[in-house]
Amino acid sequence: MRTWRKLSKLAAVVTVAGGLALTGTSAAVADENPATEKAAPLTCGSGVFLDGLRALRITESGRDEVYITSGGRKIWPVTSAYVSMAAGQRVEVDKCVPVGAQLRLMEYDDLDPNDTIGGVTINRDATWDYEFCCGDDGRYRIGAVR
Missing domain, CATH: 4.10.910 (30s ribosomal protein s13; domain 2)
Known part of the structure; x- marks a missing residue:
């Protein structure tokens, strides 16, 4: 039995x-519930949903330690100081920002001042890819969904 x-x-x-x-x-x-995964961009109201960040070209050998600021304040990642990324890697951002937000992608440094990889202004209220470029020769792309 x-x-x-x-x-x-x-x-x-x-x-x-x-x-x-x-x-x-x-x-x-x-x-x-798979419906909640697809609904994330819809929960931003009049804002824009930042989807994923892809490292097209990193600034250092091996990995970059990156974070995003807006208005001088770090907005991503929320639970750590930075996210370590290799060339070609994509990470989820999953963050809502208002149209008109000015974002800066920063590279964390322990001893030196943090470096700016690039800045963008979220000026579209439609799906669009933005590129952070070319501080320290780095290049990253972030998807924005409305």
């Missing part, structure tokens, strides 16, 4: 895992 229970549990797990594999959904996301 115990063997039968174990086999039925295993069959249920395989069925669920197979269904996730066919839909391309990870097990971590399967329990979450």
